[in-house]
Amino acid sequence: MDIIKMIIEYDGTHFYGWQRQTKSRSIQGVIERVLSKILKKDIEIDGAGRTDAGVHAYGQVATFGCDLPMPLESLKRAMNNFLPSDVRIVDLDFADADFHARYSAIxxxxxxxxxxxxxxxxxxxxxxxxxxxxxxxxxxxxxxxxxxxxxxxxxxxxxxxxxxxxxxxxxxxxxxxxxxxxxxxxxxxxxxxxxxxxxxxxxxxxxxxxxxxxxxxxxxxxxxxxxxxxxxxxxxxxxxxxxxx
Missing domain, CATH: 3.30.70.660 (Pseudouridine synthase I, catalytic domain, C-terminal subdomain)
Structure with a gap:
């Protein structure tokens, strides 16, 4: 299984924070829905930190695991096509198997x-x-x-x-x-x-x-x-x- 590292920027104005929520709009939730749609399977992502409602990011980091069926550049392009205008994937890259967006951060x-x-x-x-x-x-x-x-x-x-x-x-x-x-x-x-x-x-x-x-x-x-x-x-x-x- 591939471990994919994402760098994400977002305008937090109209989000209730990073963490997925059942009824409210979150960055994590929006990205997971787009990834699940593109990859045709349920995808969960781990973020480097849980920013609060209204907080923005130039360089949030998140990871997910998947046997990737397409090149990274194709996935990045597809994600940015489907994501709303207040979220953008800046970069995608493969990470080591033991890499974790939150726990590996120094x-x-x-x-x-x-x-x-x-x-x-x-x-x-x-x-x-x-x-x-x-x-x-x-x-x-x-x-x-x-x-x-x-x-x-x-x-x-x-x-x-x-x-x-x-x-x-x-x-x-x-x-x-x-x-x-x-x-x-x-x-x-x-x-x-x-x-x-x-x-x-x-x-x-x-x-x-x-x-x-x-x-x-x-x-x-x-x-x-x-x-x-x-x-x-x-x-x-x-x-x-x-x-x-």
Whole structure:
């Protein structure tokens, strides 16, 4: 049996998240239906992560097993013909027999986009977080530096998480500003439930001087949700890339 690795991009606006659901539209469900139609058998896929409703992806990864009756390029073309306009297969490739989209991953990069202006933009409403307050980018960068490394990120884990271990390593955080558009990039060995959205909201609060900079170290040493109750909206979040050995 062939193991097929897919790289997928999608606009999450009109989906109830990645995970298949009985009555609601999901990315996993849409792709499985298309694959099952093309290959004329029931196909289930495994994703690298379960993005929430409204979250987007440039590089989600998923795998499935099948004795493939056609060339990969033909399958890719057929899938993109049948998939809705808000999902696209970027690449298909054969993977090793023991490869798993989720369990073989060693890291991920997420991007979070913010429209930092007084006036909202209706065309960006589903693709960024409108944040109308003045920000001190230098304060944000100083807080970012304190978050890099291996820490207990319980302060940045939403309730409902199934994670047994809250320790994660953030390898890099970047902030770019182009006019009134801000873009955070977070790269780490893994992220807890809603961790990136909690980090983005926290950094914006620091940049607005609503939370003192020195709270960052305190939150890592003595976890509490007292300063991290805000979760940035799903619309600004993008899964950029998943890493493997």
């Amino acid at each position: 890291g991920k990069t997420y991007v979070y986009k913010i429209k930092n202006s007084k006036e909202r933009d209706v065309f960006l409403a589903n693709y960024s977080y409108h944040y109308p307050y003045d920000l001190d980018d230098d304060l944000i960068r100083r807080a970012m530096e304190k978050l890099i490394g291996k820490h207990d990120f319980s302060s940045f884990m939403a309730s409902g998480s199934s994670a047994q271990n809250p320790v994660r390593t953030i390898h890099a955080i970047d902030l770019k500003r182009s006019g009134n558009m801000l873009e955070f990039t977070f790269t780490g060995d893994g992220f807890l439930y809603k961790m990136v959205r909690l980090l983005a909201a926290y950094l914006l609060e620091v940049g607005q001087s609503r939370i003192p900079l020195d709270k960052t170290e305190e939150l890592l040493e003595n976890p509490t949700r007292a300063y991290t109750s805000k979760v940035a909206p799903a619309a600004g979040l993008y899964l950029k890339e998943v890493y493997y050995n």
